[in-house]
Amino acid sequence: MVVKFFASLIRWFNSQQQSRRFDQFSYFLLVSLFSILVAAPAKAARLESWRFNASQNQLEITTDEGVQPKAQLVSDPTRLVIDLPGIVLGRPVINESMSGTVRSVRIGQFDRNTTRIVMELAPGYTLEPSQIKFRGITDRRWLIKLPTPQLASTSTPPIVVAPKVPTAPSRSAESEIAAIESVELNGSSNQLMIQASKPIRYTSRWDRSLALYRIEISPAQLSNSVKGPQLGSGGPISRVKLRQENSQTVAVLIQPATGVELGQVNQPSQRLVTLELQRARSLQSATTAAPRAMNVFNPAVATTQLPRSPNGRMVVIIDPGHGGPDPGAIGINGLQEKGIVLDIGNQVAVSLQRQGIQALLTRADDRDLDLDPRVQMAEQSNAAVFVSIHANSISLSRPDVNGLETYYYDSGRGLAQTIHQNVLQLTGVGDRGVRKARFYVLRKTSMPSVLVEVGFVTGRDDASRLSNPAYRTQMADAIARGILQYLQQAAGL
Ligand SMILES: [Zn+2]
Structure with missing residues (x-):
């Protein structure tokens, strides 16, 4: 019964994933259920087959029940670890050596409910874990495409990757939060541009208590190096404040200069929010x-x-x-x-x-x-x-x-x-x-x-x-x- 529910949940999850309209709440709900279910003594699913295609740097796995793989990069020696929660290997450890930049693949039982695949890279090589692509053909069949390993300049610290819908938050939530990298006026000073390192969302309104226009960005944090725009006299903005409102939200508070009207807030790309600045006509000729x-x-x-x-x-x-x-x-x-x-x-x-x-x-x-x-x-x-x-x-x-x-x-x-x-x-x-x-x-x-x-x-x-x-x-x-x-x-x- 639990297994059946689990399977239908996975099917539902995949359909949600495909529709790409997967809200955070459902995601958290699912993760919670998922954890409970994995912890429950359910009938163990098995790893049916696996294959590593060295020329394409692609691992293919098939299981007899749905699975959500997880990956992490571990150093000394550098190896990519892929865990299959809820999957039992049911046979001795597999260890295959190869000639390429992935020099071996080992598969074993990590704990009672987790099968672990370890792909060891040739000495000196590393790969960018955020570029690993997980493609679920079905919930039981996954293609895991690795980026081409590169010679490492320095040793890479272990990084956990959440192989999920890219926009969904995960346990490595910190690394998922966008950093606000710059808040600047554009060249012709008719736009304020807020640039982030990752996709962001925004809301905007007049903050009556502060008498400032407020643009709230989330999920986001102010980067250490971010500075406000350079505001000269005669510019369209007289004051900008950048505030970390809470762990997920950055507020950009704006006071327009006299005679300047704030126009639309737009999001030309996922990482960029802009605010139009319009000078009232009478002031235009002198400075614009x-x-x-x-x-x-x-x-x-x-x-x-x-x-x-x-x-x-x-x-x-x-x-x-x-x-x-x-x-x-x-x-x-x-x-x-x-x-x-x-x-x-x-x-x-x-x-x-x-x-x-x-x-x-x-x-x-x-x-x-x-x-x-x-x-x-x-x-x-x-x-x-x-x-x-x-x-x-x-x-x-x-x-x-x-x-x-x-x-x-x-x-x-x-x-x-x-x-x-x-x-x-x-x-x-x-x-x-x-x-x-x-x-x-x-x-x-x-x-x-x-x-x-x-x-x-x-x-x-x-x-x-x-x-x-x-x-x-x-x-x-x-x-x-x-x-x-x-x-x-x-x-x-
Ligand atoms: Zn140049």
Whole structure:
């Protein structure tokens, strides 16, 4: 009777799994029942057959009653342990050696009600347990697909995997909770973006007691490194608080700036929640197009046909590549592209401002920024030119490859050549030419746009020079001079 109920429960569980509409409560209920049933002295089910396909890294098992396998990775030696609760082996231990990265499979009776399959990896190899795929053909037949074992860099601590519906909580609940990794304004400051490491859900409302807008995210925890957005004066938000409300819930509390209306909360992907920020019309013209404008002086480039901002000055977009969790290329001694290009980009912007150009940075700090907001910023600000700054890489085994490359698409050719020549002259970097390329930021921008690869972080010469702040200043001055020269030529001066 218990067995029959158990079997129908498993069937129900599988149908729920297939429909993927499996709420947490049912899950907990099921787990509780499951534990009780497994503990009960039910008729033992048997492992009928097993087969390991080494070329596909796939284990196939068949049992005569439903089973829910569980896996864990154990170290020294590294082995994947798969337990089959409620299954009796009913025969002596099986031990098979193999030649691949899985070098043996052993199957034995772990305890009275559990059959254990141990797959030992070749020395030095490990695998990512979260990538193990459990596929129930039926509740009695499972395909367990392992990721390709990789050579381990360090020893891997034991990790328990719950082979369940991915969204369901499990006993390893901590590792299932999303970390809130960043809360930031996007490039054009019309969205607040809340990024998590795993799928999240949200609710939102005005919190009357705090007079703040509240977005609650769950299941989630604030990561140690998360910071609130950078809020400048004139921005759309005057205050953001991040709070861990309880073990599962993070609250993001927002006070909009005067004249800013909060729009819809959206979830463009499972790990991203966004809040629209809309400026009331009367305040729009003054600041909207220039969220990070750093401007002084009058334009040096006087009479021209080049586009200008509403305040009459020419706008140049400087776009340091990558940022935040995306380091870009990583080179000799861990030299990171994102830091180099940010420093150079900031200095280019400052140089241009001294010449009366309204230089806008797509990012002025170490933040994550998609390609599209970079393009949008250029389009919305009516920029005269767009200059993206990157550093190149090839391979740490090719320190001999060094040099400057400047890319353009379409109308950016003259700008590319002018910047390229200036950088060659002023820095002495090697010349790898001006090239045409279909990079996103070049194709999607309507003004002349270029992408400067200032050197190779994997190159012996370039890496040591790019590590030097004085060289980066030289590089920035050269790029700024190239931009100014191009603008003056284009203006017929
Ligand atoms: Zn890059």
